[in-house]
Amino acid sequence: MTTMPQTAIIGATGFLGRNFLSGYRKLRPDTVGTSRSGKEGLIDLDLLSADIRPLKLAGCKEALIFSSMCGMLACEQDQVLSHRVNVEGTLHLVRQLAAAGIKPVFFSSEIVFDGMSGGYDERALCRPCNAYGRQKVEAEDGIKQICAGGNYLIVRLSKIFSLIKGDGTLLDEMASILHRGGVVQAAADQKIAPTLVTDLVQVVAMLQMNNVTGVIHVSSSEVWSRYELALAMAAQMKVDPAMVKKISLDDLKEPYARPKDPSMDTSKLKSVIGYDFTSTRQCIANVAANWEGRSVCPC
Numbered sequence: 001m002t003t004m005p006q007t008a009i010i011g012a013t014g015f016l017g018r019n020f021l022s023g024y025r026k027l028r029p030d031t032v033g034t035s036r037s038g039k040e041g042l043i044d045l046d047l048l049s050a051d052i053r054p055l056k057l058a059g060c061k062e063a064l065i066f067s068s069m070c071g072m073l074a075c076e077q078d079q080v081l082s083h084r085v086n087v088e089g090t091l092h093l094v095r096q097l098a099a100a101g102i103k104p105v106f107f108s109s110e111i112v113f114d115g116m117s118g119g120y121d122e123r124a125l126c127r128p129c130n131a132y133g134r135q136k137v138e139a140e141d142g143i144k145q146i147c148a149g150g151n152y153l154i155v156r157l158s159k160i161f162s163l164i165k166g167d168g169t170l171l172d173e174m175a176s177i178l179h180r181g182g183v184v185q186a187a188a189d190q191k192i193a194p195t196l197v198t199d200l201v202q203v204v205a206m207l208q209m210n211n212v213t214g215v216i217h218v219s220s221s222e223v224w225s226r227y228e229l230a231l232a233m234a235a236q237m238k239v240d241p242a243m244v245k246k247i248s249l250d251d252l253k254e255p256y257a258r259p260k261d262p263s264m265d266t267s268k269l270k271s272v273i274g275y276d277f278t279s280t281r282q283c284i285a286n287v288a289a290n291w292e293g294r295s296v297c298p299c
């Protein structure tokens with residue numbers, strides 16, 4: 001294990017980027033962040049016209065790439081712009097990083113899989129069923145070509161959430177609806193391995209310190225249906241389970257396909273670094289407590 005390399009957080013204004021910037025600055029105060037809108041304390045970088053010279057000056061050795069258009073609907077509806085950002089812009093950036101000797105760490109997704117079986121390992125065939133997933137596969141393939149020497153890391157993620165009240169991530173959204181007396185519609189045929197963002201930050205830092213390269217799946221190994229999660233949240237909040245309506249993903253009639261069980265095999269992660277992810281039940285208890293105005297022990 002080496003020390004933590006100086007790292008640039010590309011896209012430090014989004015959900016993951018913000019969490020990584022604050023977590024990494026505790027380990028390395030010289031961690032650099034970028035935004036595309038001239039935010040104070042961050043370096044300007046737009047994937048549509050990326051220029052990494054300011055990052056080189058800052059002496060970064062690795063760059064975590066979070067910048068992207070990531071809504072599945074947005075990618076589907078504007079396939080030209082999302083391709084320019086998510087594929088062409090990302091690869092233009094990666095070429096510059098590689099030429100400067102900076103290792104790219106790209107954040108991909110379980111949505112590269114078709115979701116017919118679940119349990120996909122890193123060698124499983126990518127068969128995306130929507131534009132977001134196709135763009136992730138194209139970016140992954142491009143990175144492997146550009147970094148032919150192997151100095152890259154592709155981290156495929158499941159659904160990431162936090163414990164912060166009101167941030168609208170997976171569990172918080174369910175709790176807020178139940179808290180105001182609403183009905184949570186939850187698909188029983190949609191499988192999720194919910195992963196806590198603070199766990200993710202620690203795992204990626206450990207992967208960097210161990211100089212792991214190639215493709216790796218990072219998620220909790222607990223696989224739940226969205227319906228099971230909502231029922232568990234209702235039980236924790238002592239809300240009538242009838243406030244959770246069981247539906248099928250197909251009932252949502254989304255204008256794009258979504259894989260039903262893209263859950264990933266994480267054996268490789270376990271063999272590379274041992275890490276105990278926070279249990280989903282503990283997270284449900286923490287988020288429920290946010291909305292009940294009482295606190296439980298922090299995890």
Ligand SMILES: NC(=O)c1ccc[n+]([C@@H]2O[C@H](COP(=O)([O-])OP(=O)(O)OC[C@H]3O[C@@H](n4cnc5c(N)ncnc54)[C@H](OP(=O)(O)O)[C@@H]3O)[C@@H](O)[C@H]2O)c1
Nearest residue numbers: 011013014015016046047066067068070107109157159160
């Ligand atoms: N969150 C998850 O559960 C999850 C799961 C799987 C994979 N991922 C992947 O992880 C990455 C980060 O996800 P996230 O949830 O943090 O997304 P997010 O909150 O939507 O953040 C996206 C970031 O990309 C930036 N961005 C958008 N267009 C850009 C452009 N043209 N040039 C430069 N930056 C641009 C945004 O900047 P502005 O603030 O200026 O808009 C923001 O900082 C994405 O690649 C996503 O696909 C996330």
